[in-house]
Amino acid sequence: MGEILTNAPAEPAGAVTYATADGLLASVWLLVAIPLVSAAVLLLLGRRADRWGHWLGVSAIGVSFVLGLVSFFQLRGLENKSVELSLWDFITVGDLRVDFGLLFDPLSALFVLLITGVGFLIHLYAVEYMSHDGGRRRFFGYFNLFVAAMLLLVLGNNYVMLYVGWEGVGLASYLLISFWQDRPSAATAGKKAFLMNRVGDAGLAIAIFIMFATLGTTQYDEVFSNVGALTGGTVLVLGLLLLLGATGKSGQFPLQAWLPDAMEGPTPVSALIHAATMVTAGVYLIARSNPVFSANTTLQLVVVSVGALTLLMGCIIGAAKDDIKRVLAWSTVSQIGYMFLGVGLGGGAYALAIIHLLAHGFFKANMFLGAGSVMHGMKDQVDIRRFGGLAKHMRTTWLTFMMGWLAIIGIPPLSGYFSKEPIIAAAFGRDDWTAWLFGGAALLGAGLTAFYMTRLFVLTFHGPKRWTEEIEHPHESPKLMTVPLILLALGSIGAGFLLSTSVPDWLTATAGLGGEHAEHETVLPHIVITTLSLLVTVLGVGLAWFLFRNGTATAPQPAGVLVTAARRNLYTDAFNEAVFEKPGIFLTRALVFLDNRGVDGLVNGLAAAVGGGSGRLRRLQTGFVRSYATSILTGALLVVAAFLAVQAGWLA
């Protein structure tokens, strides 16, 4: 253990330099500007934009996607694949200089394509999904605002820009979770998400302050080039605070509780923000800050532990939930746990985590939209105990969902196999006994994932019908919804293979993400790990199929300790309530009491004293010249006396 906890730099950080953007790449700012302008138009024009607003929203993202694609190919041809575009001085106060600048490099290029590509499909889907909602224009306004903020987050060339985007996506997420603000549960969920994110955001903000205090800059290139000069303790604190920010945004332990509740928002929101893009911002932050994390092995161990713990938690809780979107939400928590595991392992595993992130973006968006399609046909029913036998009625949704299901559990040759299995293998590649710990956790997670995803799939699409009475004939969703599903299903099938063969090379150009590609010595032969992971997957699938092929009871059944705990989110909510909420409420009450009695008393007392004094002094103002003259005479005598006292040396 002693060796792991040393604060020695794991590998020296080299100097980082970025080229200046020119030519077509000089217009990457349009990527952010187009959705932003569209959002402004949609939100400012009000009802006048109701008829065409959604198409403006969709086309803004479409144009951004095309632009992102063009920039991507432009970047491929460059020697130095990291180009920087400095727009103007954002903040200039004393020594603090923050650039309003963008950085377009392989990492951000991939994110741009994910955000705009998947985002475009989800926008398209939402046109139909939200067609019966009176607030559709406002929805697209917020949606475009989210895309703009998310693009700013991944395109900024310093931590302050990242923070601006970070808060922007937080805002958009809050607005969209509580989009149906007349539902108390949605309003509460929005607040919960906002508050828990504040905890993480505070960590990120303090981390940025520390950067400025110790390094004097927040620009990526300068921070990464100089991080080696910091003491181990500073790097550790800096990294832990960045990690706190990342766990908040990505729904990782200990700040995971808001993400499942966020499913109160419309389904496209869950798909875009709370599955495919925003929640991966934490992974982006750690991958982007890899020189900081690679500089300290303790830090990496913490990240790995967070990832492993969260991925198991997500699986266990996901297996006990009955709400289709919540199962998917906990699955998201768990899959991001895999990504954290990957970025925590460092070196070549950074690229693996990014591949998993991209692949996950496809198959999770696919399944969320599939869930939305099911809900659309089932009158907004979300309880999987009341589904069953839908395969016959919704062929497209069933098939596309099946692709997502096979992808997430890692059946070759679908994408999950190519993205998740290498992370498991990499976890087994650690140098000491922790290889067994984290490798075992990742492997167990794979089996559990197979179990709960199969449970979800079987209960929804197969087995006997357990529908509520009012549903007679579930219908397939319209074309505008199924086309994005089909495209995303294709992505779920092919993305993994394509990405795993191209991304690692592509990412070498991003500072620190190259890593060594030499196969790590794993504690088990690679082929054994692959076989094992396929084996546990098949076991999980088989068990779930065996248990649920005949459906399930339509009401909750008494269960053992573990299942009860899982249904209650492993008591994390109860823990939060007991440890933070109750003392928080008590503290608030105490402070209110102190404020009312102490501070207000003091202030009101002062005010009363002034008012009372004023009232008394007013009586001196009688309106009689004689009393005025007396007062002047008294004053004169006092002033003369004072001057004479000064002269006599009494006052000076």
Next chain:
Amino acid sequence: MSELKLPSIDYAALAPILIMLGAALVGVLVEAFVPRHRRHVVQLSLALLAVLAALTMVVLNSDDRLITAGSAIAVDGPTLFLQGGILVLAAMALLLIGERAVERGGAFVAHAAITAESAEDRRQADGAGGTTEVYPLVTFAIGGMLIFVAANDLLTMFIALEVFSLPLYLLCALARRRRLLSQEAALKYFMLGAYASAFFLFGVALIYGFTSGIPGRSAGVDFATINAAVNESPASRVLLFAGMALLAIGLLFKAAAAPFHVWTPDVYQGAPTPVTGFMAACTKVAAFGALLRVFHVAFASASWDFTPVLGIVAVLTMLVGAVLAVTQTDIKRLLAYSSIANAGYLLVGVLAPSKDGLSGTMFYLVAYGFSVLAAFAVVTLVRDGDGEATHLSRWAGLGRRSPFFASVFTFILLAFAGIPLTSGFTSKFAVFGPALAEGRAWLVVAGVLTSMVLAFPYLRVVVMMWLSEPGESTPTVAVPGGLTAAALMIGVVATLVLGVAPAPLLDLATGAAEFVR
């Protein structure tokens, strides 16, 4: 009998004073010879032209640094800056005084024996346009103020004091409505003013006694002699300190510093509102101009002795002004107490014995003058059938009725409260900064604390205007005539510009902050 030697006189340097006094004399002739119905236009144009001409001469003289007319008048940086300030503010006040569109016949009594709004009063108002004696009186007062800030000996200063005070006593009595209140105010002001003048004069006598007996110098009350006497006079120091105290009392009375402020609320309330504005802006400039010159030139070497006493007066003034403003129910009395508190802040600037302190005080005077004239301009507009509605309860809900004027007044109140982006902030900064640099932290602390107290009555008015429902008795805001509108706009724009870009005027004040001795 030896031949009387006449002192040389620099007429160009004296031109602003001579123009104003000359215009006042011409104004008297106009009263005698111009037909009644034309007098208003002629008198207003004459007064405004005279102010403009005097201002032009001040600008032309801007490089003068000299003592002329024997040693009676000093034309130097502070003189020219303050004369310029007085003239600009006086022009605004004249615009308010000349307003005839808001109330037929203007704010001034047409014939004291006729009841306001009676049939006879109206007939007279139609024909004559109110009293036009107002203009020569104001012009005389302006002339006196110009001398007051330029006076280089105590006798000239005393005469100037009387020259500008006597017309003011009269002007206070000329309100067309609430005539008894106005006449009472005038009488109070006159009696207390005479009382204060007596203190001043007695002080002059004691100082004269103190200056006698310096080897190689004859006794006198010019500032150079006094300055020399402070350092080398063999006479008893009691004479000096008693004289200095009595002089200070006379000047502090005009400046409305506690405990010599008692006249202020009554007079501000009773006087016709344009005259109140004129007094609040121009008299303040004149009084503080004289205070600056007396204490920075004549008694400069005794600053260790007078600072504690005047400092206590300053703190007391701020406290009295701020605390009493809290419970006022009449907008004019509220502004009077605000003006008292501002006198306290100005004293802080006077007591910072540096170039920055001097320039900051001069900047404050001019900036405050603009704001206070704008405030009184709004007060003239809020009226009902019985004239101006000055009781605060009547202002409730004004923001709903006339959002524009309520916004303007809110802005001015925020400026008084010292909110950034208004001249109130920059000017407070301009006097507190140097005071802090000169080690007068206690004065600054008192200033900041009382500013906080003072913010309350201002904000109370703001809250009342915006957050109360308009009631039955909420008056309407009259549409201002061109003259009031011009004065109001000048005041508001100056308040804004001096808050956002104070540098030009501050530079001007800094460039002028050097007395000739």
